[in-house]
Amino acid sequence: MIVVAGEALIDLVVSGEGQRAVPGGSPANVAVTLARLDQPVRLLARLGTDGYGRQLAEHLSANQVDLDWAVRAEQPTSVAVATLDASGKASYEFRLAGTADWQWTPQELPELTGSSATALHTGSLALALAPGAQVLEDLLARERRRDGLTVSIDLNLRPSIVTDRAGEQARVRRQVRLAHLVKASDEDLAWLYPGRAVPDVMAEWREAGVCCAVVTRGADGALLLAPDGSMHEEPAVPVTVVDTVGAGDAFTGGLLAALADLDALGDRPADRLAALTAAQWAAVLRQAALVAALTCARRGADPPRRAEVAALLGAAS
Structure with a gap:
C-alpha cells in the first residue's frame, strides 16, 4: 500500500465555457492516479464536512482511494481557482485561509510501523503551509530514520502563495534530505534557483x-538521476493538449506505480532503488510520461486507467 499525505481541495476551473467545481489538490490527484493504475493507496488528508468536503470524499471513494486514515475536519474546504488560457494551460489562485488542509496535529497521524505501507508520498502546499507542514515534516523525518518504506516528495511549489524564495530554499534543502525520491518541475527550479542548471540541482540533491x-x-x-549517478532522459509523449490540470500529479502517480510494479518500494528503500537497471529506469520514465500525456489530453485532472496505459505501452514496444 502506498500512503499519500496532503491536501484534497476543490478546483474551480474557469474557461471560456464558464466555471465548474471539480475535486483536486496535488496529493489527492496522485492518490487517484495510483488507484486507477491498480495500486492500493490510502490518503492521509483532512476533509471538510461542508458540501465541497463531501464532494471530495465521494470522488475519492468512487476511485477506490482508501480514506480510513482521513480526518473529518470542522474547517472549510480549500479552493483553488484554475483559469485556463487559450492553450489549456492553467494558472491558479488559492483560497486557503483557515481551511482544513493545513491544520494537522501530531495526534491525527497514524503509526506506520507495522502497517502494509511500502511508500509515503507528500509535497506541494502540505509541506509548505503552517501549522500542518511541520507535523508532516516530522512524519517524514521519523520514517526516513526508520528506513521501513520509501519516502517521496513532489515539490510542486506555489510562488503565488509562498513568496519568500529564501525561506523556500531553506525548507526544500531541509526536506529533500528526508526523501529517497524527489520530483520537481523545471518551473519549480527556475523560480527556486534562478540561473542554476537543472542537472546541477539534481546532483546536489543526490549528494544530500x-x-x-x-x-x-x-x-x-x-530527466531522472538514478542512484548510480547516471542521467536518464525521456521525451514527452506527443498529444493534443486539452489542459494541463493535474498533469504533474499524474506523472508522479505513474512514476510511483511503475516503481511499485518493479518491487522497488518498501523497506531498505535505498537498496531497492539502487537495484533497478537502466532499462527499468527507462520503463519507469516512459510510463510516467505516458500517464501525464493522457491526462493532458482530457479535461481536468482525469488520469488514465491501468488497462489503457498497458495497451499503449504494449503497442509502443
Missing part, C-alpha cells in the same frame, strides 16, 4: 542523500 531525482520539463520531457 536523495536516491532518485526527477525533473519534468513539459513538452521537453523529463
Whole structure:
C-alpha cells in the first residue's frame, strides 16, 4: 500500500465555457492516479464536512482511494481557482485561509510501523503551509530514520502563495534530505534557483542523500538521476493538449506505480532503488510520461486507467 499525505481541495476551473467545481489538490490527484493504475493507496488528508468536503470524499471513494486514515475536519474546504488560457494551460489562485488542509496535529497521524505501507508520498502546499507542514515534516523525518518504506516528495511549489524564495530554499534543502525520491518541475527550479542548471540541482540533491531525482520539463520531457549517478532522459509523449490540470500529479502517480510494479518500494528503500537497471529506469520514465500525456489530453485532472496505459505501452514496444 502506498500512503499519500496532503491536501484534497476543490478546483474551480474557469474557461471560456464558464466555471465548474471539480475535486483536486496535488496529493489527492496522485492518490487517484495510483488507484486507477491498480495500486492500493490510502490518503492521509483532512476533509471538510461542508458540501465541497463531501464532494471530495465521494470522488475519492468512487476511485477506490482508501480514506480510513482521513480526518473529518470542522474547517472549510480549500479552493483553488484554475483559469485556463487559450492553450489549456492553467494558472491558479488559492483560497486557503483557515481551511482544513493545513491544520494537522501530531495526534491525527497514524503509526506506520507495522502497517502494509511500502511508500509515503507528500509535497506541494502540505509541506509548505503552517501549522500542518511541520507535523508532516516530522512524519517524514521519523520514517526516513526508520528506513521501513520509501519516502517521496513532489515539490510542486506555489510562488503565488509562498513568496519568500529564501525561506523556500531553506525548507526544500531541509526536506529533500528526508526523501529517497524527489520530483520537481523545471518551473519549480527556475523560480527556486534562478540561473542554476537543472542537472546541477539534481546532483546536489543526490549528494544530500536523495536516491532518485526527477525533473519534468513539459513538452521537453523529463530527466531522472538514478542512484548510480547516471542521467536518464525521456521525451514527452506527443498529444493534443486539452489542459494541463493535474498533469504533474499524474506523472508522479505513474512514476510511483511503475516503481511499485518493479518491487522497488518498501523497506531498505535505498537498496531497492539502487537495484533497478537502466532499462527499468527507462520503463519507469516512459510510463510516467505516458500517464501525464493522457491526462493532458482530457479535461481536468482525469488520469488514465491501468488497462489503457498497458495497451499503449504494449503497442509502443
